[in-house]
């Protein structure tokens with residue numbers, strides 16, 4: 169059994185940072201401390217995973233181009249594509265008088281109505 | 287099918303109004319209006335229940351007039367950027383260069399004036415410094 173050494177600065181030795189064990193060229197195992205990724209991005213209505221939204225530290229994501237960070241669609245990064253379609257369908261029907269405000273389900277009411285009517 | 291007004295649900299034009307101009311196949315149509323003029327799947331459209339009289343393959347100006355008749359606001363597109371050829375870009379740089387030099391001369395003049403102002407201020411600072419040293423000695 170190889171002995172485990174703990175290296176690195178003490179300010180990173182918290183539960184907020186992730187431990188990684190590495191084998192050095194001198195055949196020792198050493199723990200390094202890495203910063204954790206952010207949580208997976210999730211749809212606000214159905215809690216499904218969002219596609220096309222990268223995961224990582226904020227610094228890594230800010231270096232990307234804007235088109236790589238989030239899809240080019242209304243409600244991108246907030247709602248999944250299924251939920252946005254439902255919202256936009258209801259918006260179109262409400263705008264041209266096919267339905268009324270009562271018919272909108274409670275889940276989607278925040279997104280369907282314009283901001284001033286909330 | 288041609289002339290029916292709909293709202294696009296998917297893609298980057300989602301939430302914008304358009305009119306069907308042509309049919310391509312069973313499930314694909316050509317649309318135009320506030321969206322770009324492009325092929326579109328029928329699953330990506332929400333029909334409103336309104337129809338306009340249009341000829342097959344109508345131009346985008348005709349479509350805009352039809353939308354105006356329904357009191358739908360037309361979104362103004364940002365003017366497209368014109369790409370310069372390499373020669374034009376080089377000529378533009380040649381013209382700009384002498385303007386930059388003139389500005390630099392101006393900065394130098396301002397710098398001289400500022401120096402004069404600084405010279406007047408400097409003795410005052412020295413006096414203050416001297417007073418402090420005198421106090422310390424005393």
Ligand SMILES: [Zn+2]
Nearest residue numbers: 211214248251
């Ligand atoms: Zn969803």
